[in-house]
Structure formats: structure tokens, C-alpha cells
Amino acid sequence: MDNEHLKELFRKINVWKRGDQRAPHKPLLTLYALSRLSTGQKNSRIPYQEVDEALRPLLAQFGPTRKSYHPEQPFWWLQTDGIWELDIDPATLPRRKSGNNPTKSQLLRHNVHGGFPQNILQTLQGNRSLISEIAYEILEKHFPESMHDEILSIIGLDLSKTIVNRTVRDPAFRETVLRAYEYRCAVCGLDIRIGNQTLGLEAAHVKWHQAGGPSTVDNGIALCILHHKIFDYGAFTISQNDRQLIVSEKAHGTNGFNETLMQHHGKPVRTPVNPAYSIKDSYIRWHEREVFKKPARYFPDGDCQ
Numbered sequence: 039m040d041n042e043h044l045k046e047l048f049r050k051i052n053v054w055k056r057g058d059q060r061a062p063h064k065p066l067l068t069l070y071a072l073s074r075l076s077t078g079q080k081n082s083r084i085p086y087q088e089v090d091e092a093l094r095p096l097l098a099q100f101g102p103t104r105k106s107y108h109p110e111q112p113f114w115w116l117q118t119d120g121i122w123e124l125d126i127d128p129a130t131l132p133r134r135k136s137g138n139n140p141t142k143s144q145l146l147r148h149n150v151h152g153g154f155p156q157n158i159l160q161t162l163q164g165n166r167s168l169i170s171e172i173a174y175e176i177l178e179k180h181f182p183e184s185m186h187d188e189i190l191s192i193i194g195l196d197l198s199k200t201i202v203n204r205t206v207r208d209p210a211f212r213e214t215v216l217r218a219y220e221y222r223c224a225v226c227g228l229d230i231r232i233g234n235q236t237l238g239l240e241a242a243h244v245k246w247h248q249a250g251g252p253s254t255v256d257n258g259i260a261l262c263i264l265h266h267k268i269f270d271y272g273a274f275t276i277s278q279n280d281r282q283l284i285v286s287e288k289a290h291g292t293n294g295f296n297e298t299l300m301q302h303h304g305k306p307v308r309t310p311v312n313p314a315y316s317i318k319d320s321y322i323r324w325h326e327r328e329v330f331k332k333p334a335r336y337f338p339d340g341d342c343q
């Protein structure tokens with residue numbers, strides 16, 4: 039199989055869709071399997087137990103908050119994308135309905151292994167730059183840049199030697215958003231400059247562009263690098279009604295936690311210079327639903343949310 043054909047197959051991975059809900063399952067499993075391959079592991083078939091243990095924390099950290107996490111879903115459904123196969127005849131796995139995947143305990147009981155089919159393996163094995171290019175495309179398509187390094191370091195994939203054509207984002211978006219917030223972080227007010235150059239300040243998408251969020255001022259907010267990152271990770275969100283910063287109950291820390299986050303809990307974030315530039319409600323709702331690590335922290339005054 040030639041490289042372009044292979045890259046096209048990975049581009050076509052069909053991610054489960056319901057509206058604009060995030061589904062990072064297949065991308066994370068694919069990245070995990072690519073990483074395993076890049077380290078030259080001879081055993082290319084991965085036991086379900088290993089996938090379950092590796093994917094569960096990744097889904098919790100990089101996916102939306104859910105009551106439970108289901109690594110068995112991508113392990114099963116990635117087969118339909120033509121880049122994954124299991125070492126068991128599907129008919130031997132009992133399922134409630136043909137539209138269902140087997141349960142975790144069934145996959146464990148049958149000791150099912152999964153992995154890339156032979157023709158894909160042959161093309162990928164020993165071709166680190168191809169593995170890296172595919173991995174980078176998957177990252178770009180499904181996760182904001184602020185998460186890339188952590189995902190790569192947790193799954194153990196090193197892209198540092200890879201020359202990739204980084205997607206150039208719309209520079210007008212950055213400029214419009216920073217101007218709307220007077221070149222200051224909307225949370226902490228940071229506005230460090232050298233001469234006329236703003237440092238450490240970024241235009242964040244409230245609804246990620248990976249989820250179809252547009253690069254328009256009503257989907258943007260100016261945040262310093264730190265607040266941008268922890269906003270993308272869902273350590274805080276912004277309330278829809280009164281634009282207050284809401285800290286996640288799952289976020290904690292000692293040094294700097296109060297200064298960076300807790301002191302802003304329940305306080306309004308900076309508003310743009312013109313109400314017309316305000317973040318649209320639907321984008322805030324998406325962030326609260328798909329990114330914020332629920333539940334919200336307790337409010338001593340009980341006066342918000």
C-alpha cells in the first residue's frame with residue numbers, strides 16, 4: 039500500500055457523531071496503537087486488557103466528562119474503518135444485537151487482541167516519519183494544540199524530529215480577539231509586553247475548531263497561555279447567564295492554585311470592549327457540556343448556578 043493511500047485511510051476514520059458532541063475514542067486508540075508501533079514492539083496485536091488500561095485514563099483526561107468510559111467501543115468499531123482487525127471471528131462473540139459491540143468482560147474473557155491489518159503494518163513498520171505524519175494529522179483534527187504535547191508524552195510518541203506542515207490558523211482571528219479584550223487575559227488581566235509586542239497572550243476558541251467552532255470574535259476569548267491551557271482542559275468554564283468563571287471540582291492544587299484559579303471562582307470574566315463581540319451562548323454551552331470537567335465547585339454564597 040502506498041503512503042498516500044494509507045494516510046487517506048486514516049483521514050477517513052469515521053468518528054461517532056451526535057450533533058457536536060466530542061468522541062475522542064477512535065482517535066486516541068489509533069494514536070495509542072501508532073505509538074506502540076513506533077517503539078518497535080514486535081507483538082503488533084494488542085490484548086484488549088492493555089487497551090482498556092491505557093485508554094480509560096486518556097478518555098477521562100482528554101475527553102468530555104462522562105459517567106463511565108468505554109474503551110471497548112473503539113476497540114470494536116475501528117474495524118469498520120478498514121484499519122483495524124481482531125483476532126477472533128466476530129460471530130463467536132455474543133452480542134445483544136448486531137448493532138452493539140461486545141462488552142468489556144466478553145472481550146476480556148475471550149482474550150481478544152486487536153491491531154492494524156497486515157498490509158497496513160507492512161507499510162508502517164520501520165517508517166517512523168509516516169507514523170508521525172499520520173499521528174500529527176489525527177491530533178490536529180481532534181484536539182486543540184494545547185493538548186498535543188501531553189497526549190504524545192502520555193502515549194509515548196515522540197514527534198519532535200518530525201517536520202510537519204503545521205496548520206496556520208487565521209491570524210485575523212487572533213488579532214480581532216486580542217483587540218476585543220484590549221490585549222489582556224480575560225481572567226487574570228496579564229498583559230506583558232516587550233516594546234509593542236504582546237507576550238504569552240492567545241486567542242482561544244471557546245468551541246474548538248476541531249468541533250466546528252468558527253474563527254469569529256463571538257467564539258473567541260483572549261487568555262494568557264496558562265489560562266488558555268487550563269480552559270481547554272476544562273479546569274474552568276464560563277457561566278452562560280452572567281459570564282462568571284466556574285472552577286471544576288476536579289481541579290486542585292497547592293502552590294499557585296488559589297492565585298491562578300480559585301480566586302476567580304464565581305467572579306465575572308473580563309467583557310469585550312463592545313457587547314457585540316461577546317461570546318455566543320451556544321459556544322459557551324458547548325464548552326460547558328463537552329470540555330468542562332463537571333461538576334462545578336461549591337459556591338459558599340450559593341449565588342450562582
Ligand SMILES: [Zn+2]
Binds near residue numbers: 224228262
Ligand atoms: Zn490569565
